[in-house]
Amino acid sequence: MVLKSTDNVLRDLAKRSNVSLHSDSGLVDAVAAAAADDDERRSKKQAEENSAKDEVAVLRRKPELKPIHVRGDESAQLTPWNVLHMFGRAIALARRGAARGLAEHWGALKYSQALTGDTGSFMKLSTEGKETADYYKHTQSSELGVGFALALARRILEQHHPDRVVSIVPADTALRAGWALSSRERGHRQKYRYRPQFFAELWKPGSPSLVLPIACKGNHSNAAYSHGQLASASAHVEAVHIGTWNETPALVFSTQLPVDGPVTVHALCAEGSGGWLSSPNAASGDLDVELSDTNHYPQIALPATGDEPPASIPGFHVTRERYEWFGQVLARTAAAGLTAFAGHSKATVQYLTERQGRKHFTGFAHAAAGSVQDAKHTLLGIHFVGTDHVFRLNGIRVEAFSGVETDLFGHLTHGRVEQHRREIYAHRSVWPSDSWDESWGGPVSIHPDGTVLAMRLLP
Numbered sequence: 001m002v003l004k005s006t007d008n009v010l011r012d013l014a015k016r017s018n019v020s021l022h023s024d025s026g027l028v029d030a031v032a033a034a035a036a037d038d039d040e041r042r043s044k045k046q047a048e049e050n051s052a053k054d055e056v057a058v059l060r061r062k063p064e065l066k067p068i069h070v071r072g073d074e075s076a077q078l079t080p081w082n083v084l085h086m087f088g089r090a091i092a093l094a095r096r097g098a099a100r101g102l103a104e105h106w107g108a109l110k111y112s113q114a115l116t117g118d119t120g121s122f123m124k125l126s127t128e129g130k131e132t133a134d135y136y137k138h139t140q141s142s143e144l145g146v147g148f149a150l151a152l153a154r155r156i157l158e159q160h161h162p163d164r165v166v167s168i169v170p171a172d173t174a175l176r177a178g179w180a181l182s183s184r185e186r187g188h189r190q191k192y193r194y195r196p197q198f199f200a201e202l203w204k205p206g207s208p209s210l211v212l213p214i215a216c217k218g219n220h221s222n223a224a225y226s227h228g229q230l231a232s233a234s235a236h237v238e239a240v241h242i243g244t245w246n247e248t249p250a251l252v253f254s255t256q257l258p259v260d261g262p263v264t265v266h267a268l269c270a271e272g273s274g275g276w277l278s279s280p281n282a283a284s285g286d287l288d289v290e291l292s293d294t295n296h297y298p299q300i301a302l303p304a305t306g307d308e309p310p311a312s313i314p315g316f317h318v319t320r321e322r323y324e325w326f327g328q329v330l331a332r333t334a335a336a337g338l339t340a341f342a343g344h345s346k347a348t349v350q351y352l353t354e355r356q357g358r359k360h361f362t363g364f365a366h367a368a369a370g371s372v373q374d375a376k377h378t379l380l381g382i383h384f385v386g387t388d389h390v391f392r393l394n395g396i397r398v399e400a401f402s403g404v405e406t407d408l409f410g411h412l413t414h415g416r417v418e419q420h421r422r423e424i425y426a427h428r429s430v431w432p433s434d435s436w437d438e439s440w441g442g443p444v445s446i447h448p449d450g451t452v453l454a455m456r457l458l459p
Contacts (some may be wrong), residue, residue, distance in 0.1 A: 006396040014443035017117030035231035080115040083443040085453040087147035122262030145218020149253035164202040190298035192314035247274030278323040282437035287417040343387025
């Protein structure tokens with residue numbers, strides 16, 4: 001394999017390429033068939049084992065998946081750097097390794113040479129990405145699948161709701177504020193293992209938020225494999241109901257990253273009148289109030305049928321009396337993700353409950369695992385504060401910087417979530433879309449949440 005020069009790698013990260021979005025009635029039928037095949041396999045396995053252990057014979061899935069309607073053609077232009085920015089933001093609170101969440105987002109940088117393409121073509125795996133896939137196939141496809149899915153989810157939702165800001169919140173972290181997800185956590189444990197990976201909160205100051213569960217998967221295989229992944233994803237988003245039974249809208253994605261061929265994101269949606277939370281009381285400053293863990297029973301209440309007693313199924317149900325609480329959880333979890341992305345552990349602590357992982361942002365950190373908020377840079381004319389990371393790319397030392405716009409970050413460090421949201425909303429359409437900063441000397445990605453990810457040769 002001939003390695004590109006480091007400068008060429010950085011410029012490739014800033015190139016816009018087309019990403020194909022596949023969502024039509026044919027996909028709906030194919031996913032339904034894959035779900036039926038999976039249920040048949042599960043039933044047969046359960047009958048053979050004569051056991052009802054952890055294998056569910058028929059999964060609960062979203063009953064009516066539909067194509068996603070987009071304006072224009074069925075492709076979107078993204079840069080590889082924007083995809084990595086999206087993935088880095090998504091895993092800032094993931095608690096995947098020894099870093100205990102302080103620098104999880106730097107895990108996105110291992111894919112700096114995995115994607116290639118240009119404006120006139122579709123994005124695909126690079127030579128380096130193909131070789132990595134031979135050894136880390138599942139990890140690479142699932143992680144890049146998150147980046148592509150969330151980048152397109154945000155674009156789709158912004159197109160459908162131009163008066164809203166879209167915040168992506170890790171579902172496990174948000175749900176832990178109200179439910180125990182493992183045997184180590186206090187509370188009524190939720191043993192149902194299906195749940196979405198993320199929530200998209202579409203918010204506007206002073207108005208009710210719309211919340212959609214999102215499940216995203218990835219593979220290095222073919223379209224048929226994606227059909228099975230979407231069938232599985234529909235079971236994951238079904239685990240959360242917000243409001244009326246079976247009315248919560250949702251998005252499911254499967255990103256196909258073939259070794260030979262372009263990246264294709266297969267996507268479907270579930271529609272419904274649910275997902276709406278109550279209007280926040282801006283005067284009360286509820287979003288600025290620290291939360292503690294609560295213990296909701298892990299069940300979804302089913303509609304009453306005649307004179308039969310109320311029934312329930314395992315899952316997470318955000319009922320009307322929990323709307324305000326869940327809105328606070330989502331807003332504060334999103335704030336924690338921003339401060340973690342900027343490397344400020346002290347600011348992150350105030351936004352998380354014990355079960356959400358507050359302790360992971362205090363105390364000892366392993367060598368080279370911590371992240372410190374002590375860097376400042378001006379990128380595309382905007383001042384940012386955050387943290388940096390120095391590593392070698394093809395033997396050459398490079399510097400990566402992640403941060404938040406200075407004034408917005410000031411609000412977050414002082415716990416002013418309400419004010420932060422008002423300013424984000426006011427500036428939601430004025431962030432620059434350029435993908436390269438000549439004075440910085442490298443790729444730059446700025447998101448509507450005020451975050452930035454940038455990289456350059458170390459000066």
